[in-house]
Amino acid sequence: MTTSPRRIGTADSKSRAQLLDAAEQLLVEEGYAAVTSRRVAARAGLKPQLVHYYFRTMDDLFVEVFRRQADANLAALDAAVAKDGSLRHLWRLNAGTSGAAFTLEFVALANHRKAIRAELASYAERYRAAQLAALTNALRASGAPERVPPIVALVLMTGVTQVIGLEQALGVTSGHDETLAFVEQAIARLDAGEPL
Amino acid sequence: MTTSPRRIGTADSKSRAQLLDAAEQLLVEEGYAAVTSRRVAARAGLKPQLVHYYFRTMDDLFVEVFRRQADANLAALDAAVAKDGSLRHLWRLNAGTSGAAFTLEFVALANHRKAIRAELASYAERYRAAQLAALTNALRASGAPERVPPIVALVLMTGVTQVIGLEQALGVTSGHDETLAFVEQAIARLDAGEPL
DNA sequence: GTCTATAATCAGATAGAC
DNA sequence: GTCTATCTGATTATAGAC
Secondary structure (H helix, E strand, O other): OOOOOOEEOOOHHHHHHHHHHHHHHHHHHHOHHHHHHHHHHHHHHOOOHHHHEEEEOOOHHHHHHHHHHHHHHHHHHHHHHHHOOOOHHHHHHHHHHHHHHHHHHHHHHHHHOOOHHHHHHHHHHHHHHHHHHHHHHHHHHOOOOOOOOHHHHHHHHHHHHHHHHHHHHOOOOOOOHHHHHHHHHHHHHHHOOOOO | OOHHHEOOOOOOOHHHHHHHHHHHHHHHHHHHHOOOOHHHHHHHOOOHHHHHHHHHHHHHHHHHHHHHHHHHHHHHHHHHHHHHOOOOHHHHHHHOOOOOHHHHHHHHHHHHHHHHHHHHHHHHHHHHHHHHHHHHHHHHHHHHHHOOOHHHHHHHHHHHHHHHHHHHHHOOOHHHHHHHHHHHHHHHHHHOOOOO
16 A cells, blocks of 8 residues: 555654644644644654654644544544434534634634635535434424424524634623523423424 | 833824734735734835834734724724614624624634733623614514513624634535525514514 | 844755665 | 754844934
8 A cells, every 4th residue: 555645654653643642732722823843843752854754734734633633523423413312412512612722723724725724614514414414303303393494503503602612712701691591491492392 | 192101103103004004914815824024014015123113012913903993893883783773784784794804813813812812802892782782772673572682682693694704714605595594584574573 | 203233033844864 | 664954034023223
């Protein structure tokens, strides 16, 4: 088996994994601007040039960091839904998104770097499709009369958790508690088979 | 009148305004990482050192760029609401937010820089308060029975426009059309005094 | 008040040694 | 396949001239 043209080292190299870990930590803790070859290497206890050996460019490094997390997220969603596909659980999964900082950095990066934008868009579509399937099942199972199409409910739900998550990170809190209470009450009614 | 300790040049200096304009353009077009003293100065047709003369640090420059836009946004909201305070108009105002890239960059910056986070949080709270006042009036004027508290409606509305705006920038589109149609239909009913 | 010369540091990337 | 020496250029910031 030949190595891919982009990856120079082997995929299971120890140094390579250490660099990915270090890059991810730096990204979350200090933002993408702090993810430089020198700082990544220093945190991994390696020489800066190794970054360019294992990942040709910094963009390639970013893409690999993203893919690793994206794959893990998709797998985690599938596993969680298989365990409990209820409406309440789906909401909890979405509302408790811990990787807000991670996502934010990549969105900002994607806004100006083509390779990363493509990666992020592909992941977002796959994640939404998986969520939609789960939400459609959950709504059907609740037996509540359908007044809101599942895809609309999903976009609304994503929107709420996104604003609240983002604003929380910035110290903005107006309306959060009221909105969360409202959503949870709505979900409780739906889960009981009542209309909204 | 003495100058503030932070601002060295006069506030109405021509060079100072040119630097602010250049910084804002770069920020939107290429992201905050592209806003370096050299590039800002080059775009303004000035020497890089002038950035540090008019704004002691790059963070100070970012804060000034943000304040200028934030003040303009708040004034624009007030003016627009005074002209037409209807539910439909409020929605259009929010949905048509053109400054998505601008906001995104500052949110990313704020996530890791204290001074900018404080600035952004203060602005976000003020903007939300202004929107809430307008929305409360609009809902009351519509005469529709209140099933959703205004603050909850506002957070929901902000969430929808935020996800859709963000995803649009990334090339993600699933569910956008359906959701926008749903929201606009709901607004039409409320504006006609009907319940949701 | 306005601007420049200069310092000190850090960036991404490649060519080549083992 | 793994890693290092090295090149070239950019970055923020200050000290001081006009």
